[in-house]
Amino acid sequence: MTESDLQVRGHGTSLGLLTPSRSHASRITPQGVPGFVYLLPISVCRARSRVFQPHTSSDLSHPKHVTQWCRSLPQSICVSIYPAVAFNLCLPSLQVSSVISNFFSNLKIQSSLSRKPYPLHIATYQTLPSPNSIMPDFYNITEKEVQEKVYSHINGSIEEILDRYCVSELCKGWPVYRDHSEWNNYRDIFAEKDAFIWTSKLLHDNTREK
Amino acid sequence: MNSDNLVIAWSGGLSIEDFIEVSKRGRANGDFIMHRENGTLVDLNPATNRAIGKMKATITQRFTIQGIEVDVECDSQFIFFAFKAPTSTSGGKAVWKTQYVKLFYEKDKMIPVDGVTVPKIEKSELQQYPMGYQWLSVAQASLGHKILQGLPTLNNQGFKDLNKAMVDWLEGKDVTEPLGVPKDYKPKFT
Numbered sequence: 001m002t003e004s005d006l007q008v009r010g011h012g013t014s015l016g017l018l019t020p021s022r023s024h025a026s027r028i029t030p031q032g033v034p035g036f037v038y039l040l041p042i043s044v045c046r047a048r049s050r051v052f053q054p055h056t057s058s059d060l061s062h063p064k065h066v067t068q069w070c071r072s073l074p075q076s077i078c079v080s081i082y083p084a085v086a087f088n089l090c091l092p093s094l095q096v097s098s099v100i101s102n103f104f105s106n107l108k109i110q111s112s113l114s115r116k117p118y119p120l121h122i123a124t125y126q127t128l129p130s131p132n133s134i135m136p137d138f139y140n141i142t143e144k145e146v147q148e149k150v151y152s153h154i155n156g157s158i159e160e161i162l163d164r165y166c167v168s169e170l171c172k173g174w175p176v177y178r179d180h181s182e183w184n185n186y187r188d189i190f191a192e193k194d195a196f197i198w199t200s201k202l203l204h205d206n207t208r209e210k
Numbered sequence: 211m212n213s214d215n216l217v218i219a220w221s222g223g224l225s226i227e228d229f230i231e232v233s234k235r236g237r238a239n240g241d242f243i244m245h246r247e248n249g250t251l252v253d254l255n256p257a258t259n260r261a262i263g264k265m266k267a268t269i270t271q272r273f274t275i276q277g278i279e280v281d282v283e284c285d286s287q288f289i290f291f292a293f294k295a296p297t298s299t300s301g302g303k304a305v306w307k308t309q310y311v312k313l314f315y316e317k318d319k320m321i322p323v324d325g326v327t328v329p330k331i332e333k334s335e336l337q338q339y340p341m342g343y344q345w346l347s348v349a350q351a352s353l354g355h356k357i358l359q360g361l362p363t364l365n366n367q368g369f370k371d372l373n374k375a376m377v378d379w380l381e382g383k384d385v386t387e388p389l390g391v392p393k394d395y396k397p398k399f400t
Contacts, residue, residue, distance in 0.1 A: 141364040146373055151253040151262075151380055163261065164252040166306040167292045171252075171265040174288060174311070175245035181237065183230055191307040192297055196223035196391055198312045200343055200350070200358050 223310075223392060231399045242272040248285075252292075258382035259304070263290030273349045276329040282349045284318035284342075289372060291379050291389075310389055312372055314362045315342035320349070340366060 152160045170189045177186035224232065236243075248266040255261065265288040273280050291310040296302050322328045331348055339347035342363030350357055362368035375388040385391075 141369075147253075147377065149377060149380075151255050153251060153253050156254075160254055160256060163256070163294065163306070164254050167252040167254070167261040167263045167290065168250045168265075170292055170306060170308045171250045171263040171288065171290050172247060174265070175247045175267060178233065179244050181234075183234070187226065187230060189308050190226045191293070191309045194391075195226040195308060196310050196389075196395075197226060197229045198223045198310075198361070198390070199229075200315070200346060200361055 223312075223390065225395060225397060228398045244270045246270060253376075253380060255380040255382075258380065259294040260380055260382060261290075261292045261294075261306070262376045262380055263288075263292055263308075265290065269346070271346070271349065272323075273352070275331075275349060275352050278327050278329045279323040280329060280349070281321045281323060282318060282346050283321060284346045285316040287314040287316065289313065289376060291376075291385065310385070310391070312362065312375075312389060314364065314369065314372065315340070315346075316364055317341075318343055318345045320345045342366075 152164065155161075156164075173186060173189040176182075177189070246268040248268060250263065250265040252264065253262040267286055267288055269284040269286055271282050273282060289312050290308050291312075292306050292308050294304045294306050296304050297307065320328070320331070331345075335348055335351075336344045339357060340359065340361065340363050343357075343361065347357040360366070360368055362372040371388055375385045378388065379385050
């Protein structure tokens with residue numbers, strides 16, 4: 001099972017990988033459906049009957065308990081659909097079921113390596129209530145610690161405070177200088193060589209000639 | 211260089227020189243983009259003379275869509291990769307400068323300027339873009355622009371990659387690869 005990452009496709013749209021070594025929930029958007037559903041492998045081995053039940057919304061986006069259940073070649077897969085809040089709000093429940101049925105009838109499972117059909121079929125699926133939140137959980141940040149190491153960020157020596165203040169001036173130079181076309185001051189906050197910036201297209205792709 | 215060539219050339223970051231030039235051209239063409247700083251803190255590692263500036267800011271851009279004036283507001287966190295070293299004009303004194311800037315796009319929305327009238331935006335159109343900068347993307351796309359996918363939001367691979375790059379930077383490591391600094395970058399406006 002080491003080389004058998006499974007790619008699930010529906011309506012020609014990649015829905016993500018179901019991997020035995022690295023499980024995850026995928027955000028999928030069936031064509032024409034005004035919302036989102038989650039596709040979450042809950043058990044990939046028929047011999048094992050444990051069902052993965054996410055306890056928190058973060059388990060949906062960061063499931064981590066499937067690996068130990070996936071040591072043998074799966075013949076079938078059981079998935080749970082968690083319609084996101086937006087999905088439920090857009091469609092009545094009957095229509096949700098219909099959409100999901102159509103969605104599964106169009107699923108194709110193939111090896112992500114060979115791109116050939118993989119002999120695995122969806123055995124069962126179930127729909128579960130959405131997480132009890134006002135937002136789809138993939139919209140939100142993890143509740144877990146993001147930066148383990150603590151650096152000098154408050155207090156400290158006078159030198160540290162002054163250094164941090166100087167860096168904060170660099171930051172504040174972006175809105176203050178750029179918004180008012182103070183290009184010289186704006187350029188001055190960056191390194192003399194090899195300074196790079198990544199933004200969405202919103203800031204920099206309007207190059208049409210007047 | 212015409213605009214089509216430029217768009218194709220942008221697979222990632224821009225040099226500061228090109229970014230300023232593009233910003234000037236955008237403004238000359240009527241782009242109305244402002245930023246609202248909401249708060250800034252800094253992580254400092256004196257041992258490496260490096261720091262990460264974290265600036266919470268709202269990007270606001272005025273659009274006219276379907277004849278209706280709206281503001282798109284995108285809450286974000288600007289990440290400044292800063293270092294302390296002498297420059298050619300600092301007289302040997304070490305000064306702080308910014309090497310890279312990349313953003314987390316947290317959430318966005320569209321606000322009617324008159325408080326009442328809103329353009330009709332299809333959900334399917336919004337869903338083409340990552341949550342975090344969906345409205346911004348749709349509004350930009352309405353101008354005919356291509357939108358970068360995969361930028362850091364609050365819950366995607368870009369989020370993890372940028373957080374890791376921030377710590378690596380503080381530890382003195384090279385972050386050109388995880389950030390995607392273009393290799394053999396050629397200026398766009400020479």
